[in-house]
Amino acid sequence: MKITSLISGKRVETISPSASVHDLVNALNTYHVGALVVSADGKRIDGIVSERDVVRAMPGKLDQLIDMHVRDLMTVEVATCTSESTVAELMKTMTEMRIRHIPVVNENNQLVSIVSIGDVVKAHISELDNERRALQDYVTN
Numbered sequence: 844m845k846i847t848s849l850i851s852g853k854r855v856e857t858i859s860p861s862a863s864v865h866d867l868v869n870a871l872n873t874y875h876v877g878a879l880v881v882s883a884d885g886k887r888i889d890g891i892v893s894e895r896d897v898v899r900a901m902p903g904k905l906d907q908l909i910d911m912h913v914r915d916l917m918t919v920e921v922a923t924c925t926s927e928s929t930v931a932e933l934m935k936t937m938t939e940m941r942i943r944h945i946p947v948v949n950e951n952n953q954l955v956s957i958v959s960i961g962d963v964v965k966a967h968i969s970e971l972d973n974e975r976r977a978l979q980d981y982v983t984n
Contacts, residue, residue: 847926850956860914878944890917
């Protein structure tokens with residue numbers, strides 16, 4: 844199954860690298876997401892920042908967290924995929940890199956959408972269920 848079927852109509856939220864950590868936490872909560880693509884213009888990917896990044900910044904720096912910005916927490920080297928990537932490819936990448944979100948880019952490397960581990964698992968389960976039904980129909984007919 845191609846990723847294009849997962850991203851149809853799915854919006855991707857971005858945040859500026861200069862946004863405060865307070866703005867980041869509020870945006871994650873407002874949009875009910877676990878990660879935001881960091882982008883100054885909404886098209887080019889500068890990084891990605893997740894709930895985990897905030898938590899990892901806390902030990903020993905809790906008093907400094909209020910003065911930090913997204914650029915201080917974000918991951919700069921971002922794994923991406925295209926709409927032609929497959930669910931199997933993303934499962935492998937997410938497992939190997941231990942990540943839960945992968946931005947989707949077009950042929951010009953511009954941001955199109957984002958796929959979460961939840962999206963991938965749901966699609967994989969759907970694929971398995973379709974295969975199960977097809978095999979069941981084959982055996983019973």
